[in-house]
Amino acid sequence: MVLKNSIILSCLVWLTVSCQESAQQQDHFTKQTPAEQGASLYSMHCGQCHGEDGQLGASGAKNLSTSQLSDAQIVQIIKNGKGAMPAMKALLETDENINLVVSHLKGLRR
Numbered sequence: 110m111v112l113k114n115s116i117i118l119s120c121l122v123w124l125t126v127s128c129q130e131s132a133q134q135q136d137h138f139t140k141q142t143p144a145e146q147g148a149s150l151y152s153m154h155c156g157q158c159h160g161e162d163g164q165l166g167a168s169g170a171k172n173l174s175t176s177q178l179s180d181a182q183i184v185q186i187i188k189n190g191k192g193a194m195p196a197m198k199a200l201l202e203t204d205e206n207i208n209l210v211v212s213h214l215k216g217l218r219r
């Protein structure tokens with residue numbers, strides 16, 4: 110019984126700690142400026158193919174620093190994907206997040 114209780118207790122401790130961690134991450138994110146939020150979202154979801162500077166080109170990704178697409182075209186590609194690029198709508202969750210990424214991406218243009 111003692112053992113069972115201590116297992117339950119450690120599960121509770123673990124749950125509390127992991128909830129706090131994700132709350133802190135969320136808190137950290139909401140305290141960032143919009144530009145910082147755009148940069149975080151970009152490095153989380155786009156950097157692995159496009160690179161931090163937009164020029165990596167992994168898996169055939171287009172160079173974003175020379176891309177001439179309009180905001181509306183970029184939003185479409187982010188939402189629906191294109192060729193080897195997966196749709197990112199679900200990952201980015203909101204239109205607001207998508208717009209933050211679009212502004213970050215345009216800042217990478219030369």
Ligand code: HEC
Nearest residue numbers: 154155158168169170171176177183186191192193194197
């Ligand atoms: C799995 C790799 C991968 C990820 C992750 C990825 N992309 Fe792409 N992206 C591609 C590929 C491949 C293309 C080229 C698609 C084509 O034209 O066939 C592309 C094309 C684009 C284009 C079009 C550029 C042009 O001038 O035609 C934009 C804009 C873009 N990606 C933005 C993003 C953004 C923003 C994210 C993150 C939310 C992202 N991508 C995440 C692989 C990726």
